[in-house]
Amino acid sequence: MVxxxxxxxxxxxxxxxKKKPWQLVAVIIGxxxxxxxxxxAVALLFALSFGxxxxxxxxxxxxxxxxxIGWTILPMLTSGIDQTVDxxxxxxxxxxxxxxxxxxxxxxxLGVPGIVTLIAALxxxxTWWKHPAAAIVAVVCAVVGVLTxxxxxxxxVALSSRIGAGRRAREAKGILIFVPLLLLGPIIFGLSQMFRDAPNLFPRIAEIVSWTPFGAIWAVPADVALGNPGRAALEFLIxxxxxxxxxxxxxxxxARALETPNRPAQSTSRARGLGLFGVFSGTPSGAVAARALTYWIRxxxxxxxxxxxxxxxVLIFVYAGGNDNLAALNTVAPIIAxxxxxxxxxxxSYDNTAFALHLQSGVSGRADRTGRVLALAVFAAPISIGLAVASVAVSGTWQIxxxxxxxxxxxxxxGxxxxSFVSGRFVFAVPAPGESPFTSKPGGGVSLMLSTFATWSMVGILVIPEMVLAIVGFALDIPILGWLSLVVGILLGSGLMVIGIRQGGAILDRRGPDLLAKLQAHR
Amino acid sequence: MTSDVTATTSSTPDSRVRDEIPALRIRGLVKHFGAKPAVDTLDLVVPSGSFYGLVGPNGAGKTTTLSMATGLLRPDSGQISIHGVDVWSNLLDAKRLVGNLSDGVRLFDRLTGLQLVTYAGLLSGLTREVVVERAHDLLDLLDLDAASGTLVIDYSAGMTKKIALACALVHAPRLLVLDEPFESVDPVSAANIRDILEGFVTSGGTVIVSSHAMDLVQRMCDHVAIIAQGRVLAAGTTAEVRGDSTLEDRFVELVGGRRTGEGPAWLRLS
Known part of the structure; x- marks a missing residue:
């Protein structure tokens, strides 16, 4: 049976x-x-044995x-893991x-993430080959850790489908993600101050974490190697x-999920009225914006x-090698943008066949495009600009x-x-509504990666003017070029945005039914 | 039994709707999926003010036909007009005339019921004041007012059908095209929906429903068309099509595919 x-x-x-041969290629690349x-990772772990x-x-x-924490918390926040066998x-x-x-x-x-984790853990x-006892213990602990x-x-996932399935819980999750994001700039600034004030923070954190359920099992081999068998036993027990x-x-x-597989529909909490539909303007584009932003949250x-x-x-901070070169942090804001x-x-593609409603109601392609951009701009603009200001504050390079x-x-x-242009023209293999964001279609991740690469390159080419102005300004220390870059960025960017929205909208008006047919085929 | 109803005619015996421009006229409609024809030179005339039933086996091309008629799927060839407006050359005008409930299409189900109907109305270009008033009326009419603040994803299948119907009605269309509107709807809600549709027809609107429930179509619709393999096998008033037998018998007779026998021996318990 097993x-x-x-x-x-x-x-x-x-x-x-088998159904999609090109996806196989994508899976192999993945x-x-x-x-x-x-x-x-394996090389890094071996290298640690010399320190x-x-x-x-x-x-x-x-x-x-x-x-x-990543294995447990990520599916919790995004509601889902690989549920191939549900x-x-x-x-x-x-x-x-x-x-x-x-x-x-x-x-x-035995899934790909599981196997990768298992090999890395083993x-x-x-890391401990110089201490044979610790190495043997490490193998046992690796298995326990991966199973954990x-x-x-x-x-x-099993529990959250019991507890966290309610609407309130889902919205709470949305807010859990959004609030820290909007505060990201100040948080980075605060954390960098903390690291500056207290060196050797990492060993101290590790010391505390080794007593928690998350870290204990990984500390066992180290304590064996250090000659603390009592402490190692205790951590193993934890x-x-x-x-x-x-x-x-x-x-x-x-057991509970099998007894009551379908949770009953709940019609309790209510009276929230129109929500965002009462906030945005009562036009088609305002409606699209309200719907899109609601989806960003839910x-x-x-x-x-x-x-x-x-x-x-975090990644840029790590790559830049800690405190040495804070200027690298200045790349954060453009990357996030x-x-x-x-x-x-x-x-x-995320709308899936629900997009039919846009077709049925005859909403213009331009209103559709505008609404989606508006919803995104509401939080993307403050986050990006906040990060730009925070990064120059941290690195102390206000002049740039x-x-x-x-x-x-x-x-x-x-962008x-x-x-706006691309999403009106192409359909991508993305998870369907309600599916886990991480299940995706096999290989869908890589085909998305390739198209991401293509679209990012497009943006990269289009922003060359303001980029060159700014970088030459930084390099030669000519402040006026920075200001010029700001003007060009706003003007050229707005122009390209309008063109993208218009062209994307025109394509949508012309090819809407074909797009829907593709969405239905992808379903 | 009249055999001359197999070909659709533009005239109808119903005096109420005679001589008017039909609500929906389809001529020579063709749609291929790959090599297989899903709709094969289909002709259909739906008189204005009629309650029209579309019946056919699975895969007959009902959904495909209705999708093309409402501007959601581009036909390979053929003409479709709604109240005299050619659908595929005047998409926007045609869409204003039609309310559509599609089968097998998702909804934006992470909105609440009220939000979804509001969204549909705003997309159609109505003002917020009008939309909100109509949305509340519709939710009330469909017994959904208690669930107006619940996410549509938490609705039962029947409630989902009803909210989709509300979305189809919010812009006050002249023609309602409903694909499987009674599937998984409980009897009480089905009766309520039927009352609403009958009221809509009485006030001069036209309704097209596709359904597997022969009894329902026979009782509810004044016109019916039987579709199989992308063609119309019979069309006309319900009385004409069913003749002396029931609609179900007539359907089986035209479509065929009944099998006799008791199944494998191991499945018989005694």
Whole structure:
């Protein structure tokens, strides 16, 4: 039975690939990409063995804790993991509960993310090869840790389909993502101050994290290597107890889910009136904007684009090598501007066949385009400009602010234009409404990556004027060029935005039915 | 049994609607999906003021035909006009005349019921004051006022049909095109929807419904067309098409495909 269910998972994957051969290519590219990341991680873990034990401990504990938190929290915020074998669909078959738990756990580990995580975790044995006892312990702990990751994510999904499914909970999730984003600029500034004031922050955080359920299991090999068997045993106990608790909770949630697979419709909380439809103007474009912004808050697929926003400054900070070169942080605002402004180039694909309503009501393509851009601009403009100001504040390079704002606004406005044009013309393989943002179609991720590359290049070419002005201004220290860049960014960007909206709208008017036919084929 | 109703004629025996421009006129409609014809030179005339039923087996081309008639799917060839307006050369004008409930199309279901109907109205170009008033009227009419603040995704299948109907009605169309409007709707709601549709027809509107429920079509519709394999097999007033038998018997007789026998031995319990 276990083997049958695990096989089912791979059968489903294979069948979905057979239907679309080019997606297979995309999957292979995706697998190669994953492999590249994996090789990097493994090499890094081996390299740690040549440094001090304390340093290796800090890195493995923090990375391991981030791994478990990432596995568990991300699906929670975005509501979904790879549900290729959905427990709700198995409810009609007479399968013993423990068999089901075992099968789902195994097929969870055997997915691509599971395998990558498992290999990376096992590579921690390489970190400790100079201490054989610690290396053996590391293998055991890696297995426990990976199981904690997989079962933790399954557990939260099973439970959240019980608890977090209500409308209030869903909206709370939306706000959980939006509020920190809008405050991202100040947060970065505050954190950078904190790091400046307190050196050696990471080891101290690792010390605390090693006592938590997330970090304990990863600290065990390090403490064996350091010769603290008592502490190692205690941490191992915390790790195993965590796994056991998650397993029991998951089993309980699964049992409940099988008894009542369909939660009843709820018609309780109400009287919220028109919501955003009362805020935007009562025109077709205002209506589209209100609808789109409502979706940004309520639809987890949009949240996926937003999760990248706080990650960018962190990544750039790490790549720049800590405190040495804060000037690298100045690239954050333009990058975020591209990310956000291009996030709507799959907008019509996200609508799926609900887009039929736009066709039926005969709304003009231009109003459709304008509304979507308006909804995005409401938060993308303050976030991007806030980040530009925050980054020059952190790096102490106020003199480049006009040029940086020129690039940022130019990129943002040009991106609005390009995505308005592209989303009116092309349909992409994106997750359907209600599907997990991470399930996606197999290979859809990579085909999206390729089209992302194409559209980003387009934006890159179109913003060359303000970019060159600003960069020459920075390099030769000519402030007037920065101001000129700001003017060009605003004027040229607005022009390109208007052109993109008009052209995209015209295409939509002309090819709307064909677009709908493609959306239906993709369904 | 009259055999001359197999070809559609533009005249109808119903004196109320004679000599008017038909609500929907389809001539020589063709649509291929790949090599397979989904709609094969289909002709259909729906008189203004009629309650028209469209019946046919699965895959007969009903949904495809209705999608093309309402401007959602581009035909390969053929003419479609709504109240004399050629649909594919005057899309916007035609769409103003039609209210559409599509089967198998998603809704923006992360809006509340009230928001969804408001959205449909605003997209049609109505002012917010008018839309809000109409939305409340429609929700009230369809017994959805208690659920107006609930997300459509949390609605039952029947409630979802009703909210889609409200979206189709909000811009006060002259022709309503409803694809499977009674599927998974409970009997009480179905009766309420039927009352609303009958009221709409009485006041001069035209309704086209596609359905699998023969009994319902026979009782409800004054006109009916039987469609199979992308063609009209019979069309006319309900009385003409069904003749002496029931609509269901007439349908099976025309479409065929009944099988006899009891199934495999292991499926028989005694």
């Amino acid at each position: 083997a049958t269910l695990v096989k089912l998972r791979f059968l489903l994957l294979a069948n979905s690939l 697998a190669l990409y994953g492999l590249g990341l994996l090789v990097g 001090s034990i304390e340093f290796a401990r800090t890195v493995t504990v923090l990375a391991g804790a981030a791994l478990i 427990s709700a669909r198995l409810a009609t078959f007479p399968i013993p509960l423990n068999t089901l738990v075992l099968s789902l756990a195994i097929s969870g580990v 590579a921690t044995a390489g 990751c997989v079962i933790g994510s399954r557990m939260l 790790g195993v107890a965590t796994l056991a608790a998650l397993l029991l909770l998951w089993r309980w949630g699964l 639809d987890p697929r949009y949240a996926q684009a937003l999760i990248a926003v706080p990650l960018v400054p 591209v990310l956000l402004s291009m996030s709507i180039y799959t907008d019509v 602010l006009p040029g940086l704002l020129g690039i940022t606004t130019g990129v943002l406005l040009t 609005f234009g390009v995505s």
